[in-house]
Amino acid sequence: MNLHVRVFTIGTLAKATGVTTPTIRYYEEIGLLPPASRTAGGQRSYDDNDLGRLTFIKQCRDFGFGIDQVRVLLDLSISTDRDCVETRDIAQVHLDDVRQKLAELRLLERRLESFVTRCNVACAGGPGQDCVIFKDMAAPTKAGGCCG
Amino acid sequence: MNLHVRVFTIGTLAKATGVTTPTIRYYEEIGLLPPASRTAGGQRSYDDNDLGRLTFIKQCRDFGFGIDQVRVLLDLSISTDRDCVETRDIAQVHLDDVRQKLAELRLLERRLESFVTRCNVACAGGPGQDCVIFKDMAAPTKAGGCCG
DNA sequence: GTACTCCTTCAAGTAACTTGAGGTTCAAGG
DNA sequence: CCTTGAACCTCAAGTTACTTGAAGGAGTAC
Numbered sequence: 378m379n380l381h382v383r384v385f386t387i388g389t390l391a392k393a394t395g396v397t398t399p400t401i402r403y404y405e406e407i408g409l410l411p412p413a414s415r416t417a418g419g420q421r422s423y424d425d426n427d428l429g430r431l432t433f434i435k436q437c438r439d440f441g442f443g444i445d446q447v448r449v450l451l452d453l454s455i456s457t458d459r460d461c462v463e464t465r466d467i468a469q470v471h472l473d474d475v476r477q478k479l480a481e482l483r484l485l486e487r488r489l490e491s492f493v494t495r496c497n498v499a500c501a502g503g504p505g506q507d508c509v510i511f512k513d514m515a516a517p518t519k520a521g522g523c524c525g
Numbered sequence: 526m527n528l529h530v531r532v533f534t535i536g537t538l539a540k541a542t543g544v545t546t547p548t549i550r551y552y553e554e555i556g557l558l559p560p561a562s563r564t565a566g567g568q569r570s571y572d573d574n575d576l577g578r579l580t581f582i583k584q585c586r587d588f589g590f591g592i593d594q595v596r597v598l599l600d601l602s603i604s605t606d607r608d609c610v611e612t613r614d615i616a617q618v619h620l621d622d623v624r625q626k627l628a629e630l631r632l633l634e635r636r637l638e639s640f641v642t643r644c645n646v647a648c649a650g651g652p653g654q655d656c657v658i659f660k661d662m663a664a665p666t667k668a669g670g671c672c673g
Numbered sequence: 674g675t676a677c678t679c680c681t682t683c684a685a686g687t688a689a690c691t692t693g694a695g696g697t698t699c700a701a702g703g
Numbered sequence: 704c705c706t707t708g709a710a711c712c713t714c715a716a717g718t719t720a721c722t723t724g725a726a727g728g729a730g731t732a733c
Contacts, residue, residue: 386699388710398711403690418698420711429663436662440640441633444689454659461656465644472637475630482627485589489620492588496613508609511602514584515577534730536679546680551721566729568680592720680729687722697712703705 385423387413394431401431409434409447442471533571535561542579549579557582557595590619 391398402421404410410431413421433454437447446467453464496510539546550569552558558579561569581602585595594615601612644658 386710397691399692400690402712407689416698418711420698433659433663438689440637454656454662461658462644464656464658465641468637468641468644472634472641475634475637479627479630479634482623482630486620486623486627489588489616489623493613493616493620496610496616508602508612510609510612511581514602515581534679545722547723548721550681555720564729566680568729586720674733676732678729678731681727683725685722685724688719690718692717693715695713697710699710700708702707 383425385428387421387423390423390428390431393428394435396431396435404431404434407444409444409451440468440471441475442467446471531573533576535569535571538571538576538579541576542583544579544583552579552582555592557592557599588616588619589623590615594619 385393387398387401390396391401396404401410405413405421410427413423413427416422430451433451434447437450442450449467450464453461492510533541535546535549538544539549544552549558553560558575561571561575564570578599581599582595585598590598597615598612601609640658
């Protein structure tokens with residue numbers, strides 16, 4: 378009967394999910410997606426099932442999970458005997474990583490901000506060779522400063 | 526007379542700067558550091574000049590500048606005819622990038638947080654196959670949720 | 674002289690794709 | 704039916720910034 382079985386090309390799937398076509402082929406190559414079925418002419422064709430799986434993968438990637446973590450999450454999402462709590466634990470660990478990274482970036486922001494500010498306040502502009510910032514940055518004991 | 530000319534091995538330079546020895550060799554290979562002078566036996570030897578340059582590079586990398594940007598900054602730091610204000614402009618652009626990244630990470634943190642919280646609140650634990658989170662994540666229109 | 678650490682080169686591996694070359698298939702228009 | 708142009712195909716190499724490993728030489732302490 379096969380009524381209502383929607384079939385997509387790789388390009389259509391790409392638009393629907395926001396994953397580029399080379400990336401979809403790459404996901405197939407590394408086994409994140411099963412080998413796609415093909416048309417008579419040899420082109421890949423996809424159905425709603427593939428759409429669901431790739432959407433799931435995309436969501437996970439947007440969440441910042443690595444490919445290997447996505448593999449685990451895919452397994453968990455299909456498994457009938459593994460606890461969904463495992464998923465939460467993975468997400469929790471990842472959240473901790475994100476917060477760590479956030480702290481680092483906030484520190485970096487402050488340092489850069491102070492760098493730029495000091496450039497504006499203290500530096501008259503002139504040859505780099507004379508700029509105190511560069512001398513500061515080549516001196517190991519102090520944090521980088523600018524022209525002051 | 527060459528008095529007070531300190532000379533280091535690659536390992537000593539590595540400890541002094543916090544850059545690993547393979548990375549120092551790599552920096553030489555890509556031209557970020559000039560070819561090191563050698564001992565009679567063929568081992569690299571460095572002086573205070575190299576220490577200054579590598580320290581500068583390390584500071585830039587810690588600031589999050591890419592290798593190509595470090596090249597530019599190195600040029601600027603040595604140049605006698607280019608304006609030190611260029612450096613500030615490069616740093617400003619980089620600061621904007623960092624702030625953009627920060628905003629994205631903050632959003633990601635909130636999403637992950639809500640994900641984990643909803644798992645804790647709404648999910649009794651059980652087979653992944655039955656977990657609503659996975660159904661949400663495979664549905665393109667909604668943001669990922671967990672078990673709720 | 675021998676034991677041990679540190680050094681050498683070269684090649685390949687890492688993450689997660691992107692880009693390019695060179696060629697094929699498909700859908701639409703004439 | 705034929706052509707045109709977009710979208711598809713495979714395979715290989717490039718990207719970033721290093722890290723890791725193998726196999727062997729140099730330097731130093733006892």
